[in-house]
Amino acid sequence: MIYILHGTDASRMSMKVAALKKKHNMETVSTYDALQDPMEAVLEEMDSHSIFDEEKMIVIQNATFLSARNTTTYDLDAFVKRKDTDEIVVFCVPSEKIDQRKKAVKALAQSAQVFACIRLDQKNQPGYIREAMTEAGLKMDGEALRYFTSHIGMDALRIRSEIEKLSIYAGEVGLADVKALMVNEPIDDVFKMTDALFDQNGLLLMAYYRNFRAQNMETVAITALIASQIRFLFQVRVLMDRQLGKEEIAQTLKAHPYRVQLSMRKASRFDPDALLDWLEKLADLDQNMKSGKIDKDEGFENFALSLMMK
Numbered sequence: 001m002i003y004i005l006h007g008t009d010a011s012r013m014s015m016k017v018a019a020l021k022k023k024h025n026m027e028t029v030s031t032y033d034a035l036q037d038p039m040e041a042v043l044e045e046m047d048s049h050s051i052f053d054e055e056k057m058i059v060i061q062n063a064t065f066l067s068a069r070n071t072t073t074y075d076l077d078a079f080v081k082r083k084d085t086d087e088i089v090v091f092c093v094p095s096e097k098i099d100q101r102k103k104a105v106k107a108l109a110q111s112a113q114v115f116a117c118i119r120l121d122q123k124n125q126p127g128y129i130r131e132a133m134t135e136a137g138l139k140m141d142g143e144a145l146r147y148f149t150s151h152i153g154m155d156a157l158r159i160r161s162e163i164e165k166l167s168i169y170a171g172e173v174g175l176a177d178v179k180a181l182m183v184n185e186p187i188d189d190v191f192k193m194t195d196a197l198f199d200q201n202g203l204l205l206m207a208y209y210r211n212f213r214a215q216n217m218e219t220v221a222i223t224a225l226i227a228s229q230i231r232f233l234f235q236v237r238v239l240m241d242r243q244l245g246k247e248e249i250a251q252t253l254k255a256h257p258y259r260v261q262l263s264m265r266k267a268s269r270f271d272p273d274a275l276l277d278w279l280e281k282l283a284d285l286d287q288n289m290k291s292g293k294i295d296k297d298e299g300f301e302n303f304a305l306s307l308m309m310k
Contacts, residue, residue: 001085001086001087001088001089001113002083002085002089002091002108002111002112002113003020003088003089003090003091003112003113003114003115004063004066004090004091004093004098004108004109004112004113004114004115005017005090005091005092005093005114005115005117006066006067006092006093006094006095006096006097006098006114006115006116006117007093007094007095007096007116007117007118007119008094008095008096008117008118008119009117009118009119009120009156010094011155011156011157011158012117012118012119012120012156012157013092013094013117014157015156015157015160016115016117017029017059017090017092020057020088020090021057024055024057024088026055026057026088028057029057029058029059030045030056030057030058030059031058031059031060031061032045032058032059032060032061033060033061033062034060034061034062034063034064034065034072034074035061035062035064035071035072039073039074039075039078042058042060043078043082045058046058046082046085046087046089047082055086055087055088056087056088057087057088057089057090058087058088058089058090059090059092060089060090060091060092061092062092062094063091063092063093064093064094064095066091066093066095066098066099066105066108067093067094067095067097067098067099068095068097068099068101069095076102076104076105076108077104079091079108080104080107080108083107083108083111083112084111091112096118098114119154120154120155120156120159121154121254123254125149125154125159125256126149126256128156128159129145129148129149129152129159129163132159132160132163133163133167136163136164136166136167137167137171138163138166138167138171138172138173139171139172139173140166140172140173140174140178141172141173141174141175143174143175144173144174144175144177144178146258147175147178147179147258148162148178148182149256149258150256150258150259150262151182152182162182162183165181166178166181166182169181190225190226190229191229192204192208193205193208193209193222193226194226194229194230194233195266196208197226197230197278197307198269198270198278200307200308201307201308202304202305202306202307202308203304203308205304205307206301206304206305209222209300209301209304213297218296219289219296219297219299219300220286220289220290220296222300223282223285223286223289223300224286226282227279227282227283227286230275230278230279230282231279232253232255232263233263233266233267233270233275234267234272234275234276234279235253236249236253236260236263236264236267237267237268237270237271237272237275238272239252239253240264240267240268241272246260246261246264249264281303285299285300285303
């Protein structure tokens with residue numbers, strides 16, 4: 001039996017592999033990495049049979065030979081010849097799509113069950129949360145659900161974990177329960193960093209920055225997150241100036257209405273040119289770090305401290 005999992009959300013793919021393992025009552029799984037392990041080892045595993053006639057589950061990570069850009073040395077035809085295998089073989093393809101323009105990919109896919117592990121975004125995250133809540137038998141009131149949706153982030157594994165934790169606590173939870181029990185995603189500090197930036201509070205900005213760095217987040221990634229939040233505020237402000245309401249802005253930006261509501265309050269403090277000015281400063285900082293003109297940690301902290309001199 002063949003399964004093909006494709007998508008860029010590693011956590012959703014990991015959960016799907018775990019679900020397949022549970023579905024087929026597999027205690028152990030043989031896992032291979034197509035970027036590191038020789039194809040011969042995988043084929044030998046597929047062709048060997050247990051003397052006890054037990055089913056095996058073989059997981060092949062980084063199976064990019066099923067995508068448009070093959071980064072492995074694997075020969076797809078060898079797997080097509082084994083498409084009717086009695087073993088359970090799971091191909092994990094870190095790509096949005098498999099390339100069915102290739103005859104071999106199409107032939108394998110026709111004999112397989114194909115699942116998309118698409119990264120969550122502002123549009124599909126609420127539906128995924130509701131689905132996970134239904135499966136866990138959890139209910140939230142409106143305020144609690146809005147808070148949870150806007151603070152949980154886009155990691156599918158983390159969403160499932162937090163929902164499971166809340167469902168163990170109670171079958172129905174309110175806002176106070178969610179705030180008390182939910183562990184806020186580190187990304188939430190980006191909003192606080194943005195506030196510190198706007199308030200020109202360099203010490204607070206540096207404190208949040210060091211917290212991120214302690215979690216092994218790269219300086220360039222931190223800068224990009226702040227820029228992304230300011231860019232979103234800029235878009236909200238422009239649409240506000242066009243007299244669009246919360247629902248219209250949310251629909252235009254494909255964002256959650258609660259996030260838009262919070263951003264509208266913040267964006268009302270600035271005109272679009274001021275937000276663009278902040279984006280330009282961050283772009284200069286990013287360019288200097290990437291080109292090696294400045295040390296990343298020292299460069300960011302000097303940037304933070306320079307805010308207090310103005």
